[in-house]
Amino acid sequence: MRAVPALQYEIYMLKYLSIRCVTALIVILGVATLVFMLIHIVPGDPVEVMLGESAQPADAEALRNALGLNLPLYQQWLNFMSHLGTLDLGTSLHTQRAITSLLWERMPATLLLACTSLTIAIAIALPLGMLAAVRRGSRWDVMAMTFSMLGISIPGFWLGPLLIMVFSLWLGWFPVSGREGIASLVLPAVTLGTALAALLARMVRAALLEVLNEDYIRAARARGLSTTAVVWRHGLANAALPIITVLGMQFGALLAGAVITETIFSWPGIGQLVVEAIQKRDYPVVQTCVLLISFSYVVVNLLTDLAYAVLDPRVRLA
Amino acid sequence: MRLSFPVLIMIAWVTLACGTFFLPLHPDDLLLSKILAAPEGQAWLGYDDLGRPIADRVIMGARTSLYVALCVTSLSLVTGTFFGVFAGWLGGWWDRCAVLVIDIFIAFPGILLAIALAGLLGPGIMNAVIALSVVGWVGFARLARAQTLAVKQRDHVTAAIALGTNTVQIVLRHLLPLILAPLIVEVTFAIAGTVLAEAGLSFLGLGVQPPQASWGSMIRDGTRYMLVAPHMVLAPGIAVFLVVLAVNLSGDALRDRMDVRLRERT
Numbered sequence: 001m002r003a004v005p006a007l008q009y010e011i012y013m014l015k016y017l018s019i020r021c022v023t024a025l026i027v028i029l030g031v032a033t034l035v036f037m038l039i040h041i042v043p044g045d046p047v048e049v050m051l052g053e054s055a056q057p058a059d060a061e062a063l064r065n066a067l068g069l070n071l072p073l074y075q076q077w078l079n080f081m082s083h084l085g086t087l088d089l090g091t092s093l094h095t096q097r098a099i100t101s102l103l104w105e106r107m108p109a110t111l112l113l114a115c116t117s118l119t120i121a122i123a124i125a126l127p128l129g130m131l132a133a134v135r136r137g138s139r140w141d142v143m144a145m146t147f148s149m150l151g152i153s154i155p156g157f158w159l160g161p162l163l164i165m166v167f168s169l170w171l172g173w174f175p176v177s178g179r180e181g182i183a184s185l186v187l188p189a190v191t192l193g194t195a196l197a198a199l200l201a202r203m204v205r206a207a208l209l210e211v212l213n214e215d216y217i218r219a220a221r222a223r224g225l226s227t228t229a230v231v232w233r234h235g236l237a238n239a240a241l242p243i244i245t246v247l248g249m250q251f252g253a254l255l256a257g258a259v260i261t262e263t264i265f266s267w268p269g270i271g272q273l274v275v276e277a278i279q280k281r282d283y284p285v286v287q288t289c290v291l292l293i294s295f296s297y298v299v300v301n302l303l304t305d306l307a308y309a310v311l312d313p314r315v316r317l318a
Numbered sequence: 319m320r321l322s323f324p325v326l327i328m329i330a331w332v333t334l335a336c337g338t339f340f341l342p343l344h345p346d347d348l349l350l351s352k353i354l355a356a357p358e359g360q361a362w363l364g365y366d367d368l369g370r371p372i373a374d375r376v377i378m379g380a381r382t383s384l385y386v387a388l389c390v391t392s393l394s395l396v397t398g399t400f401f402g403v404f405a406g407w408l409g410g411w412w413d414r415c416a417v418l419v420i421d422i423f424i425a426f427p428g429i430l431l432a433i434a435l436a437g438l439l440g441p442g443i444m445n446a447v448i449a450l451s452v453v454g455w456v457g458f459a460r461l462a463r464a465q466t467l468a469v470k471q472r473d474h475v476t477a478a479i480a481l482g483t484n485t486v487q488i489v490l491r492h493l494l495p496l497i498l499a500p501l502i503v504e505v506t507f508a509i510a511g512t513v514l515a516e517a518g519l520s521f522l523g524l525g526v527q528p529p530q531a532s533w534g535s536m537i538r539d540g541t542r543y544m545l546v547a548p549h550m551v552l553a554p555g556i557a558v559f560l561v562v563l564a565v566n567l568s569g570d571a572l573r574d575r576m577d578v579r580l581r582e583r584t
Contacts, residue, residue, distance in 0.1 A: 023421070030422035035434075042438045049440075149570075153563035155514050157521040157534065158555035161541045169545050252427025259433060260518055264541070275522055278437030290426070290434045297427045 016309055024302040029081075031294045035287050036080045040073070050093060050281045063093075067284075084291075094282045102273065102285065103292065109179060110269030113262070114254050116185055117193035118247075124197040129204025133212060134231055144201060151198025156257055160191040160264035177266035188265040192257050196250055203246045207239035214238070241308055248304030252297035324571070327564035334377045335384040345374040346529045354547040364549040367539060372553050378531035379554060383561065386447055386516040386525075391508045393451040398458025399501060403489060405459070406466025416463065423456040429515045436524040446525045450515055454508060461504055465497035472496075499576040506569030510562045517558050533558045 039046050047060045047069060064070050068079055083090065089099040132144035167187060168176045175184045211217065212235055220230045255271075262271035270289055277285035349369040357364040363372040405416030423431075435449040469475065470493070478488045519525035520534030528535070533554040540550030 023418075026418060027421050027425050030418065031425045034422060034426075038434060038438055049438075149563065149566060153510070153559060153566050155517060155555070155558050155562070157518055158537055158551070158558060161537065161544060161551050162555070164541075165544045165548055165551065252425075252430075254427075256428030256430040256433075259430065260521065263522060274433065278433070278522075278524070283438070286434055286437060290430060293427060293430055294425050298425045 013309065017306060020302065020305055020309075024298055028295060028298055031298065032081065032084055032291060033077065035291050035294070036077055038287065038290075039283055046283065050283060089288045090284045092277075092282055092285050094277070094280045094285070099285055099288045103270065103288065106268060106270045106273050109267060110255070110258055110262070110271060112185065113188055113192060113258060113267060113269060114251075116189040117196065117254060118251075120189055120193035121196035121200055122247075124193075125200035125204055128197075129201040130208060130231060130236070132201070132205040133208035133235075134227065136209065141205075144205070148198040148201045151194050151201075154194065156191050156195065157260050157264060159194060160187070160261060163187045163191060164264075177264075179268055184265075188261050188267050191264070192254065192261045195257065196254060199250065200243070200246065203243055204239070207242045208235050211235050211239045241311060245304055245308060248301050251300045252293075255293045255297065324564035324567040327560050328568065331380055331384060331561050331564075335381040338378055338381045341377070343374040343377060345370060345378045345531050347371070354543060354550075356547070357549055363553045364547065366536070366550050367543055367547070372536070372549065375531040375536060376533070376553050376557050379533040379536060379557065380561075382443065382520075382526055382530065382532045383513050383516055383558070386443065386450070387509045387512045389447045390450040390454050390512045390516075391505055393447070394454035394508060395458055395501065395505060397451070398455035398460075399462045399494075401455065402459040402462025402464075403466045403493065403497075406463040407470060407485070407489065407493070409467075413463070416459070420456055420460050420463070423453070424460070426453065429453065429518060432515060432519065433522065433524065436519050441524050441527050443526045443530070446516060446519050449519070449524075450512055453515075454512065457508065458501065458504060461500055462497060465500055466493060469493055469496045503569060503573045503576060506565055506572060510565040510569065513558065513562055513565070 042049065047064050047067070048055065051060055051063060068076055071079070087100065089103070091098055092102060095102070128144045128147065132141040135141055164176055164187065167173045173183075174187050178184055208231070212231075217230060217234055220234045225233075258267075258269060259271035259274055261267065262269045263275050266272065270292065274286060274289045277283075277289065347370060349365060349371075351369070352361070352365040353369040354367055355361070355365040355369075361371045361373060363376060366372055366375065401416065405413045429450075432446075432449040432453045435452055436446055439445040439449060475488060475492055478492050483492075516525055517532065517534030517537070520532035521538045523535070523538070525534055526532040536554035537551055537558075540547070540552075540554070543550055
């Protein structure tokens with residue numbers, strides 16, 4: 001690496017970063033187009049589906065005009081994109097409120113839930129994965145990997161009700177649903193975080209095992225460093241990059257999982273909004289929420305990739 | 319030895335699902351006197367809120383989940399493999415466009431796109447299959463493309479090209495057999511994912527419709543009676559959990575046995 005002159009390296013870097021950003025932009029455009037198409041690939045007249053078959057023709061015509069559905073498809077697409085560009089997301093068919101304000105209202109709850117779940121997942125997975133890697137083949141390893149397998153296989157929509165049953169109904173420790181204080185956050189966050197913790201524990205173990213065979217680890221051991229110091233300072237530091245990448249990729253799954261978790265716990269976030277909007281056939285809201293979640297997923301992945309490239313000079317444009 | 323538990327569970331799953339055509343089941347019979355009744359001698363999983371036997375409904379749920387899993391996985395496998403091999407084999411601009419399409423579909427996290435699509439298409443088992451297939455093919459496409467790119471460079475393929483063998487034959491006889499092992503491993507994980515996703519859609523009311531039984535909708539119905547009839551949530555939940563666990567375990571075992579190095583599932 002040192003053989004590459006600094007300036008040349010920076011040019012590489014700049015090229016990599018810009019190409020990565022442009023790709024992300026194209027993907028975002030594609031995602032928006034796909035979401036735009038969603039309403040058009042549904043068989044039948046979208047207006048009729050939204051209003052029900054008993055709707056008056058005048059109402060249907062009014063809604064068609066309001067949504068611009070009688071324009072040619074490419075015109076609708078251009079309108080959709082330009083509205084997106086100006087962050088004019090339209091109004092909810094059901095509440096007649098601006099979708100932007102609905103999202104602002106719901107966003108904090110989802111972010112809080114997602115971040116807490118992420119923290120719980122990391123807090124469980126990191127020590128568990130490290131223990132399993134350091135004591136490979138031991139009882140600890142078997143236990144950690146059993147937990148991981150169980151966690152990956154247990155569906156959130158079953159774990160949630162189970163937790164409610166035990167900790168809310170029987171023990172009375174936490175509220176059943178809603179968002180009131182810290183206590184109400186615990187069960188949803190654990191429900192959402194379990195699958196991620198399980199997957200992450202596997203990844204931490206695998207990444208560490210790969211690193212622990214390296215020469216510099218043997219060198220550190222030979223210098224008489226304690227196991228803890230070797231694992232933390234030399235092992236984890238070098239295994240961090242793949243772990244961060246997986247975290248970024250899993251962030252999207254976390255947001256999608258929030259849809260089900262928020263429904264179980266009546267958590268007033270974006271996920272609950274999506275499900276409510278689907279039930280009320282409020283398509284503009286469904287479209288916007290799906291777009292928002294996918295966009296944040298693309299952005300998070302872009303940021304992880306960029307961080308990866310900045311942190312690890314070995315990553316260059318493939 | 320290591321396979322015995324998952325294999326047993328999977329055999330039970332498939333047998334029960336097929337058995338629904340022969341067994342004397344009464345999943346839709348309402349017994350008003352038995353509403354929310356706990357498990358007992360005859361009905362060993364108890365009754366639900368409408369007085370229907372839960373054991374019979376869990377068995378019918380096995381059929382629903384197996385049907386959806388098989389349809390979605392085979393549709394995704396065929397479409398994804400074709401797309402991936404096509405992109406990887408042709409290379410160049412075809413490949414770049416294909417990667418872009420794959421990236422766009424992957425940008426929809428988890429089953430979010432399936433939830434939205436199932437919501438728009440309306441509930442129903444066929445719509446659930448369509449929604450899940452639209453999401454499911456991407457994993458196979460990405461894997462098949464990567465594998466094709468690797469195998470395409472091998473000497474025996476170059477030799478076949480030099481001998482003037484036609485492309486279809488090269489792909490079918492020299493390429494597909496070599497990329498099959500990772501695809502099979504991916505199939506097991508796709509089946510586990512589909513069982514979870516179908517139950518998830520049904521839990522949200524977007525999958526199969528009543529009175530048809532699905533493990534997901536049974537769990538949803540049960541959440542309203544957790545204090546008085548916990549068996550309504552426990553029985554279908556254990557069924558989903560065991561099946562997904564068994565399929566995941568066999569996927570892991572297959573991966574170890576076939577010595578396939580895959581990316582971790584996302």
